[in-house]
Amino acid sequence: MKKILIIIIIIFIILGVILFKSGYKNKKSGNNINDTDILNISSYKAIVQIEVYSNKNTNKYIMKQEYKQPNSFYEEVVEPDNFAGLTIRSDGTSVTLDNKKLDLKTLYENFAGDISNLSLMSFIDHYKNSGETEIQETVNEKIMMTKIPKSQNNYQMYQNLYIDKNTNLPIKMEILDINKNITVYILYNEIKLNK
Numbered sequence: 227m228k229k230i231l232i233i234i235i236i237i238f239i240i241l242g243v244i245l246f247k248s249g250y251k252n253k254k255s256g257n258n259i260n261d262t263d264i265l266n267i268s269s270y271k272a273i274v275q276i277e278v279y280s281n282k283n284t285n286k287y288i289m290k291q292e293y294k295q296p297n298s299f300y301e302e303v304v305e306p307d308n309f310a311g312l313t314i315r316s317d318g319t320s321v322t323l324d325n326k327k328l329d330l331k332t333l334y335e336n337f338a339g340d341i342s343n344l345s346l347m348s349f350i351d352h353y354k355n356s357g358e359t360e361i362q363e364t365v366n367e368k369i370m371m372t373k374i375p376k377s378q379n380n381y382q383m384y385q386n387l388y389i390d391k392n393t394n395l396p397i398k399m400e401i402l403d404i405n406k407n408i409t410v411y412i413l414y415n416e417i418k419l420n421k
Contacts, residue, residue: 263394264370264387264419265350269294272417273304276344278410288415293347301342316341344412349385349399366391380404395419 269292276287288305292298297318303309311326321337324330340348349372353359358373368389377383384402389395395417401410 264389264396265354267293267346267350267419270346270417270419272346273415274344275413275415276410277412279408289344291342291345293345299341299345299347301345314341343382343401344410346387346396346399346417349387352385353387363391367397381409 272291274289274291276289278285278287286306287303287309290300290302290304292300297316299314299316301314303312313322313324313326315322315324316337319336321334321341323332323334340351342348349370352374353370353372356372356375360371362369362371368391370387370389372385374383374385381403382401383404384406386400386402388397388399390397396414398414399412400408401412403409
């Protein structure tokens with residue numbers, strides 16, 4: 227009788243451990259990184275490679291991006307050469323466009339729009355404000371997906387951010403159209419968070 231009771235207790239313990247581990251792996255936040263890590267950054271610096279797809283061609287850019295809380299954002303085109311040096315700078319209330327090659331500078335005061343839908347902060351803002359988010363995991367990556375809230379642009383309806391599970395850093399971001407075809411692909415060549 228004691229042996230049967232001990233065996234039953236061992237079976238319940240083993241089943242409990244298996245169910246606990248299975249439930250833990252299937253949690254929405256995953257078992258390696260916390261969703262809030264990327265959603266609550268205070269700053270980042272990145273060099274990104276951007277490909278913009280249209281029906282007829284693909285345009286490629288290399289850009290530098292910087293963000294600091296609460297609203298400081300800077301973006302500079304590095305390549306192609308004909309756009310190199312073009313910068314966008316925002317302090318949260320005004321936006322400055324500067325083209326050093328053409329010696330043109332434009333200031334937009336009380337600017338309330340999104341200055342760069344290609345930025346990590348744009349994704350984070352959309353993810354926090356969308357009612358439609360999802361997380362998937364592969365062996366090496368975590369994919370955070372969101373529908374862009376109130377988007378009127380059929381070419382930019384969804385965003386997917388891929389995060390490396392080992393480094394907890396973004397690898398790439400995709401912007402998709404209404405049919406979930408990629409219209410913009412962003413590769414994070416270098417990125418530093420909260421530095």
